[in-house]
Amino acid sequence: MADDDIAAKNPQRSGTNRRRFLMASVSSAAAPAFVRAATADAAAQRNSSGARLPADFTLTINGRDYQLAVDPRTSLLDLLREHLALTGSKKGCDHGQCGACTVLLDGRRVLSCLTLAVAAQGRAVTTIEGLAKAGALHPMQQAFIDHDAFQCGYCTPGQIMSAIACVNEGHAETDADIRESMSGNLCRCAAYPNIVAAVRQAKPVMKTASRD
Amino acid sequence: MRPFVYERVGDWAAATQAAGRLGSAPASYLAGGTTLVDLMRLEVMRPERVIDINALHDSRYGRIEFGQNGLRLGALVRMADAADHPGVQRHCPVIAQALQLAASAQIRNMASLGGNVLQRTRCTYFRDVSYAACNKRNPGSGCAALAGVNRMHAVLGGSDHCIATYAGDFAQALIALGASVDLISADGARTIPFAKLHRQPGDTPDQETTLRPGELIVSFTVPAAPWTRRSLYLKVRDRQSYEFALASAAVALDLDDGAVREARIALGGVSTVPWRAAEAEAALRGKTINDQTAMAAADAAFAGAQGRGHNDFKIELGKRTLRRALRQAAALEI
Ligand SMILES: Cc1cc2nc3c(=O)[nH]c(=O)nc-3n(C[C@H](O)[C@H](O)[C@H](O)COP(=O)(O)OP(=O)(O)OC[C@H]3O[C@@H](n4cnc5c(N)ncnc54)[C@H](O)[C@@H]3O)c2cc1C
Ligand code: SF4
Numbered sequence: 001m002a003d004d005d006i007a008a009k010n011p012q013r014s015g016t017n018r019r020r021f022l023m024a025s026v027s028s029a030a031a032p033a034f035v036r037a038a039t040a041d042a043a044a045q046r047n048s049s050g051a052r053l054p055a056d057f058t059l060t061i062n063g064r065d066y067q068l069a070v071d072p073r074t075s076l077l078d079l080l081r082e083h084l085a086l087t088g089s090k091k092g093c094d095h096g097q098c099g100a101c102t103v104l105l106d107g108r109r110v111l112s113c114l115t116l117a118v119a120a121q122g123r124a125v126t127t128i129e130g131l132a133k134a135g136a137l138h139p140m141q142q143a144f145i146d147h148d149a150f151q152c153g154y155c156t157p158g159q160i161m162s163a164i165a166c167v168n169e170g171h172a173e174t175d176a177d178i179r180e181s182m183s184g185n186l187c188r189c190a191a192y193p194n195i196v197a198a199v200r201q202a203k204p205v206m207k208t209a210s211r212d
Numbered sequence: 213m214r215p216f217v218y219e220r221v222g223d224w225a226a227a228t229q230a231a232g233r234l235g236s237a238p239a240s241y242l243a244g245g246t247t248l249v250d251l252m253r254l255e256v257m258r259p260e261r262v263i264d265i266n267a268l269h270d271s272r273y274g275r276i277e278f279g280q281n282g283l284r285l286g287a288l289v290r291m292a293d294a295a296d297h298p299g300v301q302r303h304c305p306v307i308a309q310a311l312q313l314a315a316s317a318q319i320r321n322m323a324s325l326g327g328n329v330l331q332r333t334r335c336t337y338f339r340d341v342s343y344a345a346c347n348k349r350n351p352g353s354g355c356a357a358l359a360g361v362n363r364m365h366a367v368l369g370g371s372d373h374c375i376a377t378y379a380g381d382f383a384q385a386l387i388a389l390g391a392s393v394d395l396i397s398a399d400g401a402r403t404i405p406f407a408k409l410h411r412q413p414g415d416t417p418d419q420e421t422t423l424r425p426g427e428l429i430v431s432f433t434v435p436a437a438p439w440t441r442r443s444l445y446l447k448v449r450d451r452q453s454y455e456f457a458l459a460s461a462a463v464a465l466d467l468d469d470g471a472v473r474e475a476r477i478a479l480g481g482v483s484t485v486p487w488r489a490a491e492a493e494a495a496l497r498g499k500t501i502n503d504q505t506a507m508a509a510a511d512a513a514f515a516g517a518q519g520r521g522h523n524d525f526k527i528e529l530g531k532r533t534l535r536r537a538l539r540q541a542a543a544l545e546i
């Protein structure tokens with residue numbers, strides 16, 4: 001990983017220190033937030049071939065505009081988790097095989113681990129952190145709680161993002177539909193029956209909510 | 213992941229120019245990234261320049277069109293959009309099904325049709341650079357799969373240099389329906405039969421396609437034909453969803469009062485390239501599809517199959533998959 005390799009060479013900026021440093025710099029910034037990640041700076045300084053120049057771009061995440069400068073190798077998932085401290089989206093496999101990193105890009109569910117952050121520029125990202133409105137949980141979040149649709153919870157943010165898209169795509173008509181449409185989200189705790197029940201519960205609530 | 217220069221281009225001319233520019237510095241086009249980013253992270257693919265072509269989606273590269281010549285699918289159409297397209301579902305069900313049964317909803321939202329046909333093999337030795345022996349990754353280094361764990365590997369079209377399975381599904385539908393592929397590069401445009409896009413490994417498994425350096429896939433054209441409606445894709449795998457094929461069959465039939473006027477058959481999961489089963493098609497011509505004729509066709513399709521140990525089962529599984537697909541296609545109400 002790009003981050004690990006750079007962090008290893010910059011011990012003072014690695015691990016929790018780096019995260020705390022970044023969290024501070026994000027939360028104190030006026031909108032649009034400007035994040036020039038430590039990793040990108042380190043990379044830029046070592047640049048000689050041109051390949052390591054950080055990419056500058058804007059991204060809208062959960063309705064807020066971010067002005068970013070990161071190494072082009074940074075995945076959308078690492079950008080969210082490591083640079084912006086939005087750690088709700090999870091890294092299960094980093095290879096498109098588990099769905100834990102699912103986010104919405106312009107409303108469509110995608111895998112943030114296989115999305116280059118720089119390639120998402122100009123688009124709107126929704127993560128699990130962006131679902132609750134005015135302190136009220138999204139109907140899908142509530143349904144997951146009501147149906148105990150998790151054990152360890154690691155897959156849950158990805159499941160919820162995927163489940164919302166599943167309903168919006170019209171793929172939640174039958175239980176079999178839901179299972180097929182949700183097959184891109186693995187759950188090691190096998191909460192599958194409860195997840196199906198949660199999607200069934202949230203579907204009509206989501207429809208009503210979007211009418212008002 | 214190795215460092216690279218990222219570029220976004222707005223039209224094909226800029227794309228092919230960008231690909232040609234740095235001469236020998238390896239460049240890759242970026243569409244959905246579900247193959248490219250995965251393999252760059254594994255350092256199996258190491259482009260020094262990544263040319264993002266997604267802005268081309270807002271042109272004919274992103275469109276699905278039906279015309280006199282048949283169906284035209286732009287290379288940047290997302291798998292999900294083609295799978296959900298009512299016209300594709302109605303006129304070419306085998307295409308819609310092959311896409312719908314592939315990968316996951318998230319991946320189908322990201323992945324493009326052009327990238328799909330160029331996806332790389334899932335051979336575990338290819339994907340893991342800690343294995344030195346892989347002729348595809350490292351020409352001349354040998355093949356770890358021949359004497360290794362080769363349960364997922366190909367029984368058709370292999371060589372003593374590589375037996376890696378072509379893992380995709382959509383390409384089988386294209387090859388069965390006799391599609392062509394439109395290409396463009398700084399040297400100009402050309403159209404080739406889709407069947408000529410992929411190369412069998414032979415003694416150069418690293419050369420997977422006949423694309424010229426920097427050549428861009430523009431679109432696929434599926435000719436209108438009497439067999440496209442009576443078509444289907446049957447995929448057999450280790451789990452019910454979100455899994456690559458162990459064996460699959462794309463079948464399209466034109467029946468005359470029950471007798472086969474024309475059969476189009478392609479096999480997946482069992483071969484090194486998208487595999488047109490011409491012998492099976494010939495065996496069916498003029499016949500009614502029943503247990504005997506389907507079995508004879510399946511035997512013909514796998515006559516040249518060669519197992520390598522763990523994958524021996526794919527020969528029987530492949531035959532049974534094709535037999536079932538043929539009977540199901542013949543029974544379709546259209
Ligand atoms: C977990 C997982 C499961 C999967 N399961 C399946 C499955 O069951 N069935 C299946 O068929 N596939 C499956 N896939 C593969 C997936 O469908 C492909 O990765 C995807 O279709 C590739 O498309 P893309 O747009 O993401 O390509 P990219 O990754 O962007 O590109 C792939 C390659 O094609 C090149 N390229 C892309 N577009 C063009 C173009 N227009 N012209 C020239 N070159 C181009 C790129 O340079 C790159 O080399 C799976 C993938 C994953 C990760
Ligand atoms: S089968 Fe092909 S891809 Fe797999 S190890 Fe052998 S040469 Fe490499």
Ligand code: FES
Nearest residue numbers: 092093094099113
């Ligand atoms: S972390 Fe993205 S699919 Fe597993």
Ligand code: FES
Nearest residue numbers: 151153187188189
């Ligand atoms: S709740 Fe533990 S992995 Fe799904």
